[in-house]
Amino acid sequence: MTIRYPGGKKYSPRSDKLNSRLAQKKSLQYANRGMTLEEDLNETNLYYRQIGRAVIHKKPTPVQVVQVDYPKRSAAKITEAYFKQPSTTDFNGVYRGKYIDFEAKETKNKTSFPFGNIHAHQAEHMKNVQEHGGLSFLIIRFSQFEETYLYDASHFLQWYFEQSERKSIPKREIEKAGHFIPTTFRPRLDYLSILDQFYLSM
16 A cells, blocks of 8 residues: 655655654754753742752742632633733742742843843842842853853842932943853753852852
8 A cells, every 4th residue: 555645755664764764863853952942941940849958949830810710610721811920030039048039031142141031029139138138149140142140139239229320231331240150961050059159158
């Protein structure tokens, strides 16, 4: 029996297997490429929890439920809801007895990190965390270069509040004052090792 594709090309089981093997090889080569910063951090934090190193989670995005239908007595179906503006930062938790609180942002900008990525209330929150002895920072990814940096909130807040005429932080300043986070297999982004070296070594 001859099987043909819609275009008339003859089906060949052997070539299909070859294509399948090539596709599998390609998928392995590109595994984890193109992952978002949030996905990388979620995977990293899961790994930290699994090995008992830290307890850090992404905060759920607040949702305002507007309408609910009850098709059955035992079931409820949300039919209309809206995302609320987040009140604080993306991630928080505990590491070595310290409260950890940080915001994660990606930018396609090649030369700077725009302030528009951070809301004013989030900047105030980071300021409050630092005033109460917590560790607050940003993890910034320049997606065009696949470069990720841990940038202390004190540096960010200085630019944000004191450089009112500016609308962004130059990338070179983040490279100078921040800490580059290499991408590895597990954990994907080992930012806790940076905290160990520069924040918690004393």
